[in-house]
Amino acid sequence: MFLFQLNNAVRTVSFHIKYQFSGGLVSVKPGLLYVVATPIGNLGDISLRAQQILTEVDFIAAEDTRRTRPLLQHLGISKTMIAIHEHNERQRMDDILGRIQAGESMALVSDAGTPLISDPGYHLVREARAQGIIVSPVPGASALVAALSVSGLPTDHFRFEGFLPPKRSARKARLLELLHETVTLVFYESSHRIIETVDDMCEILGNDREAILARELTKMYETVLGPNLADIHTALQVDANQSRGEFVLVVRGAEKSASDNDTAQADRLLQLLLAEMSVKSATRVVSAYMELPKNEIYRRALQLQQENDN
DSSP states (O other), rough: OOHHHHHHHHHHHHHHHHHTTTTTTOOTTEEEEEEOOOOOSSSGGHHHHHHHHHHSSEEESSSOOOHHHHHHHTTTTOOOOEOOOOHHHHHHHHHHHHHHTTTTOOOEEOSBSTTTSSSSSSHHHHHHHHOOOEEEOOOOOOHHHHHHHHHHSSOSSSEEEEOOSSSSSHHHHHHTTTOOSSSSEEEETTTTTTTHHHHHHHHOOOOOOOOOOOTTTTTTTEEOOSSSSHHHHHHHOOGGGGGGOEEEEEEOOOOOOOOOOHHHHHHHHHHHHHTTTTOOOHHHHHHHHHHHHHHHHHHHHHHHHHHHHO
């Protein structure tokens, strides 16, 4: 085991030393797995290094070869491709890693952006590293970073949630868990669920919660909607075109509680009242008695009811 770790460390250091003194671009090395970021929309965002790696590797593993082929054609690259996705990743792993161990080089790409960010490849990369195979990142576009950069929301701390659960009950339960999270929240969403997801966010997080909806980033119909969940909801209802495409939702975190004592007291009252009455009725009583905002008490009542049901 010690010799295995030592040999792997020597290979890794040697690889990075050669790259450091090459001025940037280097020839593809045999027996390496390259994780290559590709454009999220605009093909002009491909990096020179990514283009070189895709040109020189022995084969490419793509999430969907039909999505990757137009990019390769645009770059004038003809290369053997295999499909690796969430349904076959484990089955194909041994064959792929065997080829790399035999000296072939491979590029792993997703349909768009940086692989493994809510995309398959985790198991392959993990096992490759376990076998002593060098895994080299070729960085580039990422939809979540692109959306954050134009959101106007705090970026010093953020939480990437990926896709929320597709079923509404599970989605609302997850949003309740995130209700008091104070860092910026980033979500991916599909066109099939974007309206329902924003509806649920308005109900759980509040209409006035700051947010932006980045749609079709870097593409012809790129739009960034905001500045809060209510405005995003309205825009989606008014213009059906705004619910088409690929989406990143960036939502401001919750404000830190001004009074922990008030929160604790409200929770105790809500727990007692929820055993006897509906969420709306309990909310009305506690909000009036403690002179606290009704929407905040309502969201907390929903969360407590969810916890009691579990």
